[in-house]
Amino acid sequence: MAEILKSEQSRSTVEHIEAEKGVDQPFLDATELILNMGPQHPSTHGVLRVILKLDGEKVLNAECVIGYLHRGVEKIAENRTYTMFNPYVDRMDYVAAVSNGLGYCEAVEKLLNIEAPPRAQWVRTILTELNRIASHQLWLGTHALDIGAITPLFYTFRDREEILKIFEKYCGARLTTHAFRIGGCQYETYDGFEQDVKRFCDFVTPKVDEYETLLTTNRIWLERTKGVGVLKAQDCIDLGVTGPVLRASGVKWDLRKAQPYAAYKNFEFEIPTGQNGDTYDRYLVRVAEMRQALRIIRQAVDSIPEGPIMGKVPKVMKPPVGEVYHSIEAPKGELGYFVVSDGSTQPYRVRVRPPSFVNLQALSKMVEGALVADVVAVIGTLDIVLGEVDR
């Protein structure tokens, strides 16, 4: 019996060696280990699967497997009218639904050659910036939680709630807001909207400082984030990475300044940048962005012009034959819509250029040679939303 077992074993070993001979590079070296992370994993922020090739604690290679949340949004668009597709875009980056709606509405407006009235532009800017803060707060809380700090999560979610309350009062929804319509906004601001927004700004300004007291000089935070996941400016540009990740690498580029849309050209704000392009700099950039967003909101809420909130749009939208690409600075980077019209009521093709999808591509470059624990930090710092990656 023992002999049979032995011979069985040796045969399989021989087969294994024979099989490996055929391959130029053996899939598994004695020192290498394949570790599967996700799709069900708390710190992949959704259903992302990463296949890690490890040498001990060191990451040799990381491969992302995506598509678990693919719903075919672009296909749906071809089978809906321009108006009907509007709510679908909120379901892509569901933590920044307002930005998605803004990008889509502006793209179609460009195609129709109309413009939203000034009052709508102002309200759009205020809500989008509020959403940027909400998105960054959610990112900060979960990112810190991934790394091991629990407290920031409670702080940021407590304050994000106030933004969601404003959204709820404005349009009835908290997350997938569908706040904007093609040609303006559906709803006039409610009584006390300005006061609510101002009160929120006063409330949250010291809170942002509070987040910083927890993390900016925290020794554990510094150890875990400084020099982790470094991405140089040149690599960012080559890989098409945008948003805070690009700015943390020292490239001063923001679509709100470079190609202003909505009402941004009327307000003063700065583009915060970093130098090292590591996880810590990206944290600083996003925190600074929250402050800049507050600055924009304060200026905007004081100067909302009078007038209609909805422009004149045809009842049946039939944009002329043509195609248009319009992009905005979403909280995660450049969010673009490429809309092709064939003159009918339904778009011929809608292509969404999602920032998360393109940014996620940089992951394998960022984690090469890093430790396993850093992978979690890097996924967090990229600020991806899988609803947008997979669409």
Added chain:
Amino acid sequence: MVTRLRKRYGSGIDPKTYVGQNYIIADASIVFELLQVMRDEEQFDYCVDITAVHYPQRKDQEFDIVWILYSFPHNERVRVKAMIKDGDPVPSVVAIWGAANWLERECYDMFGIRFEGHPDLRRILLPDGWQGFPLRKEYGITQQDSEWVRINLGIESGQ
């Protein structure tokens, strides 16, 4: 820029503008060279997006391949468009812009366009064994690879 490119490619390119947005319709045969020139000489250093549009009724030019480019130094955006026949390969631009890798994979996944020279051209959003390319016009909105669903999920239909 247009005059420079005109001098080089003559009638191979056709620059156009629509609602203030510039795009160049280029011949499929010169498109790779053109894109290389766009990056190296015209400083379009950021490849924003690569996508396709399907026009089944256009004979021998079923697909529009669209490269959306942006130049950081000039703060300018341009689209390069090439019309290709169904089944014809398109040169891959991964060697020019690293960002093209996943974008081309998605384009292959959704339209079945083969990018020649791509280091790892396989499906990205759909499962590897899936049959059909969903963003082609003949693919119905509720259509799916029911065989794949039956084998891998053990159900008759996902709808």
